[in-house]
Amino acid sequence: MPLCTATKDDGTACERIVSASQRFCFAHDPARASERSRNASKAARSKPSRELKVVKERLRTLAEDVLEARVDQDAAGVAARILGVYLRAVEAERKVQEQEEILERIDALEQRSQGGRRRWG
Numbered sequence: 001m002p003l004c005t006a007t008k009d010d011g012t013a014c015e016r017i018v019s020a021s022q023r024f025c026f027a028h029d030p031a032r033a034s035e036r037s038r039n040a041s042k043a044a045r046s047k048p049s050r051e052l053k054v055v056k057e058r059l060r061t062l063a064e065d066v067l068e069a070r071v072d073q074d075a076a077g078v079a080a081r082i083l084g085v086y087l088r089a090v091e092a093e094r095k096v097q098e099q100e101e102i103l104e105r106i107d108a109l110e111q112r113s114q115g116g117r118r119r120w121g
């Protein structure tokens with residue numbers, strides 16, 4: 001079976017299996033670059049995922065600071081607990097957003113299956 005002919009970021013060959021008509025896998029096909037960035041930016045655009053990234057970076061920095069004794073351990077512990085609560089709030093927000101998206105999709109499907117007419121609601 002043919003393999004993707006691209007070279008990965010680390011300099012090694014990609015080696016993902018591709019169909020006979022293709023030279024590149026989805027991750028490396030130059031013709032699909034815009035599709036890839038659309039998919040990536042859709043997820044990255046959401047507010048909770050941006051916030052998760054920020055909090056994760058903060059926690060990592062905090063952990064490094066504690067290990068290298070750059071911050072007071074008690075203060076770092078309090079900060080970590082607060083960030084933990086914040087993470088749970090972001091996670092809850094993400095779930096609500098997900099549910100709303102699912103409800104919207106169900107609604108759209110129902111409208112389509114009823115030929116655009118709503119029998120209830």
Ligand SMILES: [Zn+2]
Binds near residue numbers: 004016024027
């Ligand atoms: Zn590839």
